[in-house]
Amino acid sequence: MIECPWCNNQVQLVNDICPECKHEVLPEHLITSTFTDHTDEGNNKLNLKLIISKCDDL
Numbered sequence: 903m904i905e906c907p908w909c910n911n912q913v914q915l916v917n918d919i920c921p922e923c924k925h926e927v928l929p930e931h932l933i934t935s936t937f938t939d940h941t942d943e944g945n946n947k948l949n950l951k952l953i954i955s956k957c958d959d960l
């Protein structure tokens with residue numbers, strides 16, 4: 903489940919299409935949601951790891 907950036911519903915994408923509003927949701931649309939709980943996407947986990955490793959440098 904992800905939060906659709908277009909309709910803000912919790913949806914399961916079907917072929918990258920939100921079934922609620924029929925908009926295409928690309929991974930880059932979800933980057934701003936990295937700090938939410940929707941970490942079931944592999945890309946989000948990767949982004950989180952990158953951010954955490956950057957924090958370690960500080």
Ligand SMILES: [Zn+2]
Pocket residue numbers: 906907908909910911913920921922923924925
């Ligand atoms: Zn939607």
